[in-house]
Amino acid sequence: xxxxxxxxxxxxxxxxxxxxxxxxxxxxxxxxxxxxxxxxxxxxxxxxxxxxxxxxxxxxxxxxxxxxxxxxxxxxxxxxxxxxxxxxxxxxxxxxxxxxxxxxxxxxxxxxxxxxxxxxxxxxxxxxxxxxxxxxxxxxxxxxxxxxxxxxxxxxxxxxxxxxxxxxxxxxxxxxxxxxxxxxxxxxxxxxxxxxxxxxxxxxxxxxxxxxxxxxxxxxxxxxxxxxxxxxxxxxxxxxxxxxxxxxxxxxxxxxxxxxxxxxxxxxxxxxxxxxxxxxxxxxxxxxxxxxxxxxxxxxxxxxxxxxxxxxxxxxxxxxxxxxxxxxxxxxxxxxxxxxxxxxxxxxxxxxxxxxxxxxxxxxxxxxxxxxxxxxxxxxxxxxxxxxxxxxxxxxxxxxxxxxxxxxxxxxxxxxxxxxxxxxxxxxxxxxxxxxxxxxxxxxxxxxxxxxxxxxxxxxxxxxxxxxxxxxxxxxxxxxxxxxxxxxxxxxxxxxxxxxxxxxxxxxxxxxxxxxxxxxxxxxxxxxxxxxxxxxxx
Amino acid sequence: xxxxxxxxxxxxxxxxxxxxxxxxxxxxxxxxxxxxxxxxxxxxxxxxxxxxxxxxxxxxxxxxxxxxxxxxxxxxxxxxxxxxxxxxxxxxxxxxxxxxxxxxxxxxxxxxxxxxxxxxxxxxxxxxxxxxxxxxxxxxxxxx
Numbered sequence: 001x002x003x004x005x006x007x008x009x010x011x012x013x014x015x016x017x018x019x020x021x022x023x024x025x026x027x028x029x030x031x032x033x034x035x036x037x038x039x040x041x042x043x044x045x046x047x048x049x050x051x052x053x054x055x056x057x058x059x060x061x062x063x064x065x066x067x068x069x070x071x072x073x074x075x076x077x078x079x080x081x082x083x084x085x086x087x088x089x090x091x092x093x094x095x096x097x098x099x100x101x102x103x104x105x106x107x108x109x110x111x112x113x114x115x116x117x118x119x120x121x122x123x124x125x126x127x128x129x130x131x132x133x134x135x136x137x138x139x140x141x142x143x144x145x146x147x148x149x150x151x152x153x154x155x156x157x158x159x160x161x162x163x164x165x166x167x168x169x170x171x172x173x174x175x176x177x178x179x180x181x182x183x184x185x186x187x188x189x190x191x192x193x194x195x196x197x198x199x200x201x202x203x204x205x206x207x208x209x210x211x212x213x214x215x216x217x218x219x220x221x222x223x224x225x226x227x228x229x230x231x232x233x234x235x236x237x238x239x240x241x242x243x244x245x246x247x248x249x250x251x252x253x254x255x256x257x258x259x260x261x262x263x264x265x266x267x268x269x270x271x272x273x274x275x276x277x278x279x280x281x282x283x284x285x286x287x288x289x290x291x292x293x294x295x296x297x298x299x300x301x302x303x304x305x306x307x308x309x310x311x312x313x314x315x316x317x318x319x320x321x322x323x324x325x326x327x328x329x330x331x332x333x334x335x336x337x338x339x340x341x342x343x344x345x346x347x348x349x350x351x352x353x354x355x356x357x358x359x360x361x362x363x364x365x366x367x368x369x370x371x372x373x374x375x376x377x378x379x380x381x382x383x384x385x386x387x388x389x390x391x392x393x394x395x396x397x398x399x400x401x402x403x404x405x406x407x408x409x410x411x412x413x414x415x416x417x418x419x420x421x422x423x424x425x426x427x428x429x430x431x432x433x434x435x436x437x438x439x440x441x442x443x444x445x446x447x448x449x450x451x452x453x454x455x456x457x458x459x460x461x462x463x464x465x466x467x468x469x470x471x472x473x474x475x476x477x478x479x480x481x482x483x484x485x486x487x488x489x490x491x492x493x494x495x496x497x498x499x500x501x502x503x504x505x506x507x508x509x510x511x512x513x514x515x516x517x518x519x520x521x522x523x524x525x526x527x528x529x530x531x532x533x534x535x536x537x538x
Numbered sequence: 539x540x541x542x543x544x545x546x547x548x549x550x551x552x553x554x555x556x557x558x559x560x561x562x563x564x565x566x567x568x569x570x571x572x573x574x575x576x577x578x579x580x581x582x583x584x585x586x587x588x589x590x591x592x593x594x595x596x597x598x599x600x601x602x603x604x605x606x607x608x609x610x611x612x613x614x615x616x617x618x619x620x621x622x623x624x625x626x627x628x629x630x631x632x633x634x635x636x637x638x639x640x641x642x643x644x645x646x647x648x649x650x651x652x653x654x655x656x657x658x659x660x661x662x663x664x665x666x667x668x669x670x671x672x673x674x675x676x677x678x679x680x681x682x
Binding site (some may be wrong): 280 | 545546547548549550551553554581584585588589590591592606607608609611612613644645646647648649650651652653655661662663664665
């Protein structure tokens with residue numbers, strides 16, 4: 001494959017496009033709302049109307065507005081249909097020629113869409129993720145070509161460093177620095193791993209990216225492999241995401257067929273192969289050393305760091321581990337330049353972040369916004385507030401490792417430092433909105449139960465600490481706890497944070513501590529109940 | 539196993555395949571896998587029991603999995619689960635005595651946009667309503 005071949009493929013793909021292109025979302029969320037049936041009905045309707053020459057129905061990836069699915073959009077005039085039922089397909093086709101149409105229409109000018117900035121998700125809902133030709137037609141794999149032919153590995157790392165990109169898995173470690181460490185670590189072999197073990201409940205950004213644009217991730221991984229000197233990559237994906245796995249398998253096969261993966265890519269000496277590893281349901285495997293253990297076929301238990309995987313990773317070789325969304329940013333950075341990327345976002349957090357906005361909010365779905373947007377803007381403008389107008393109480397970010405941010409602090413901008421300051425974390429990007437009816441003690445108990453179940457059992461603070469904390473929270477929740485219990489709970493928070501082996505245990509107290517910090521009265525109200533019962537029984 | 543060249547690090551892949559083929563993993567099957575991959579049985583058993591995905595007991599003919607992820611949780615997944623538990627007489631994570639139905643829970647299906655979500659026999663249903671789900675579970679239980 002040469003650069004010209006890429007351009008020829010892109011040109012061919014563009015020329016075979018028909019006058020009207022209708023996008024039908026076929027991601028997991030919309031499939032659950034009947035999108036596949038709708039897709040077939042749309043095709044049948046085009047056939048029945050004799051519009052085959054003019055109209056193309058394309059199954060595309062996620063458009064983001066999952067709560068309103070299934071979604072259909074007409075590319076040229078930007079009409080957007082929501083909650084489409086299969087039997088409405090003929091109506092949509094007829095509306096192309098000005099026919100009456102009663103299907104609920106969405107509005108692209110709505111803040112939910114207009115306030116977003118798509119970098120990682122730019123192809124989501126626009127291309128067919130199951131065809132490499134469509135990815136190439138929008139400029140795909142050109143960044144990889146550019147890197148292989150015109151840049152040295154050091155230049156690539158320098159570009160990523162200057163872009164200011166930080167790990168999107170949660171901790172926000174500078175990506176360029178990580179790449180540089182792997183590149184300079186000595187080793188006969190090196191590996192690149194894409195962490196797609198998105199275990200946080202309430203988060204589905206990575207699933208959506210993998211389902212909507214698998215080649216973007218493969219291209220990002222290839223560029224990373226070239227930069228650090230790796231020849232083998234692994235994509236670790238949760239077993240709960242069968243559609244993402246199927247699409248990745250297809251994407252890898254297509255890339256291999258076109259020599260975009262394999263040996264001597266673009267006629268250079270660069271070789272890179274990618275294999276998929278399917279997770280088997282263990283939250284702790286999102287921790288990098290546990291993930292490595294899992295790829296090696298062992299129990300997913302973390303080990304102490306250092307040595308970091310960058311020096312001593314998979315089978316003892318230097319290994320680069322980045323999150324799906326991080327890899328998704330690589331090709332755009334190469335294409336548009338580091339300075340372009342560094343111009344987006346805040347002083348220390350660059351670029352955009354994809355969030356899964358869910359819970360008690362009118363507009364649920366995936367959003368990609370520039371770093372630095374405030375939580376209030378996200379919840380109230382993009383999210384549209386709560387569905388029934390109940391006041392918003394807070395928002396939970398970062399899953400079981402994150403915290404709850406009360407409404408009073410909604411003017412906090414979303415960037416790594418600001419979120420940490422208010423006691424939460426960026427995390428992978430789950431954002432669950434809670435309204436006045438949500439019981440915060442129950443939320444803390446819910447997360448603690450999660451951590452208790454998911455603790456791998458290797459270190460004692462986490463293994464037994466989470467159980468004790470869960471019991472205390474249950475006791476408080478049942479109104480049987482005393483002030484002393486609450487004090488013990490707080491001590492345990494401190495203990496787990498300081499002494500656990502890995503991130504799971506260290507961050508397990510976060511939901512408890514943040515709810516205690518902002519919603520302490522809810523805990524105390526439950527304590528007081530005990531006193532009242534005692535008094536009356538006397 | 540041949541496809542993975544009997545490599546020890548393919549253990550999880552092999553277990554996935556075995557469960558897909560046979561529905562669940564028996565002790566005999568685990569021993570066989572251990573033998574073929576030249577691994578101690580303890581290691582195979584350890585891995586099989588560590589991950590939630592692998593089941594050492596047979597699953598029901600039908601399955602109903604309620605998602606208990608955060609988004610589903612705040613949208614009433616617990617009440618939904620309680621309704622289904624009462625209707626089926628099963629506790630979450632168990633299978634009915636006649637092997638008809640397994641009532642299961644999931645950590646997060648990544649379908650938070652359509653919370654609460656339930657999977658019935660592999661098909662995801664979003665915006666699940668307790669009454670509708672109760673009827674579906676009843677139908678599965680009463681099926682001949």
